Amino acid sequence: MTTQRILTGITPSGTPHLGNYAGAIRPAVEASQRPGVESFYFLSDYHALVKTGEPERVQRSTLEIAATWLASGLRPERVWFYRQSDIPEITELAWLLTCVTGKGLLNRAHAYKAAVDKNIAESEEPDAGVTMGLFMYPVLMAADILMFNAHKVPVGRDQVQHLEMARDIAASFNHRYGEHFVLPEAAVDESVATLPGLDGRKMSKSYDNIIPLFAPPDTLKKLVFGIITDSKAPGEPKETEGSALFQLFQAFATPSETETMRSRFAEGISWGEAKEALFHKLEGVIAPMRARYEELINEPARIEQVLKSGATALRAKYATPFITRLREAAGLRSLDRLPAPPTNRAKAQAKPQFKQYREADGLFYFKFVGSNGHPLLQSRGFASAREAGQAVAGIKNGEGYEQWGERAPGASDTDIRQAIDALRAD
Numbered sequence: 001m002t003t004q005r006i007l008t009g010i011t012p013s014g015t016p017h018l019g020n021y022a023g024a025i026r027p028a029v030e031a032s033q034r035p036g037v038e039s040f041y042f043l044s045d046y047h048a049l050v051k052t053g054e055p056e057r058v059q060r061s062t063l064e065i066a067a068t069w070l071a072s073g074l075r076p077e078r079v080w081f082y083r084q085s086d087i088p089e090i091t092e093l094a095w096l097l098t099c100v101t102g103k104g105l106l107n108r109a110h111a112y113k114a115a116v117d118k119n120i121a122e123s124e125e126p127d128a129g130v131t132m133g134l135f136m137y138p139v140l141m142a143a144d145i146l147m148f149n150a151h152k153v154p155v156g157r158d159q160v161q162h163l164e165m166a167r168d169i170a171a172s173f174n175h176r177y178g179e180h181f182v183l184p185e186a187a188v189d190e191s192v193a194t195l196p197g198l199d200g201r202k203m204s205k206s207y208d209n210i211i212p213l214f215a216p217p218d219t220l221k222k223l224v225f226g227i228i229t230d231s232k233a234p235g236e237p238k239e240t241e242g243s244a245l246f247q248l249f250q251a252f253a254t255p256s257e258t259e260t261m262r263s264r265f266a267e268g269i270s271w272g273e274a275k276e277a278l279f280h281k282l283e284g285v286i287a288p289m290r291a292r293y294e295e296l297i298n299e300p301a302r303i304e305q306v307l308k309s310g311a312t313a314l315r316a317k318y319a320t321p322f323i324t325r326l327r328e329a330a331g332l333r334s335l336d337r338l339p340a341p342p343t344n345r346a347k348a349q350a351k352p353q354f355k356q357y358r359e360a361d362g363l364f365y366f367k368f369v370g371s372n373g374h375p376l377l378q379s380r381g382f383a384s385a386r387e388a389g390q391a392v393a394g395i396k397n398g399e400g401y402e403q404w405g406e407r408a409p410g411a412s413d414t415d416i417r418q419a420i421d422a423l424r425a426d
């Protein structure tokens, strides 16, 4: 079995909180310990520039997040752990991908559309305040993933569309330049908790309801005691369903501890006691990590060195040879190795072609294949060779192809029309 490459990025634009830990860091560290996987975890600091214009914040957050991953048990000698901006091949790839990415694809990105909708609702220009960084975000993300031909990309639900775009972009590049990229898949883990924040909504910096992962114990305690609950008195049975307190407890406790807490809720534990129990549970899990975190954060040069050596090894093993191959494929080539001019026979073969054939089902089919050998169109089945031939003739006459078949994966309408035009031109 080939190793599965698992890759995910973490944008350093804030301070890690309990939700990041339970939802992303802990499952990723666990996954990296399974055999048969090669894991790539990186700090997407270029992406941070889309979210914040504060240089100190990017730097600080990069340090905090790197220290958090290391304190959470990530073993940099067993996984690839690096910073995006230390791998210049990624931005170079982003440009190669930009040139095969339809603008229309990016127009449909949720984050961009949300910004436009908001502007329109506020009677602003549709693109007011929208940077090209925001617009191009999915292309850079595709470059992160495709650079290492990752198979699986663990992400939150909000990132699934970006993975679909990465697949589209990869297919377009493969279609134009040959099979270079694996089509990556999103891995959305349903069992991973989306943690509620202090107010019961999803824990998120944008709701201002977070509990920082490494807050000092007294701050942690204060925050836990500030979690919103209903106003049931001590002794009254309490609902676990919909209780932020209970969900947070569950995310850090063993199944049997969770069941005990469930009974205590039914028996009418007071909110004060429940908060005390949650605080102790959290502190028990976090304290040892916090100690490691504090050590690390006080040695930024060591973290810098870990990140730098990850990037150096990764460039040598994957990024540099791969970008060389991709540049070559796209025609960014040395001029001292010009190919021999094509022979007449090669020229004839280099034309788009219709290929007719019969299948085991007894029906007649055709494929339309581009000059580079890539499939463009797959016909439906026809009862006779004559009907299939008539459909081909119609397409060559420019009568359209849509009614006769389906575009091949990765082939765009423009590719097909250009190929038909090329055939009609001679």
Ligand code: TRP
Binding pocket: 007, 008, 009, 010, 011, 044, 047, 140, 141, 144, 145, 153, 154, 155, 159
């Ligand atoms: N966009 C991701 C987020 O905000 C971070 C990210 C950047 C990423 N590049 C990536 C995630 C590549 C997975 C793969 O959460």
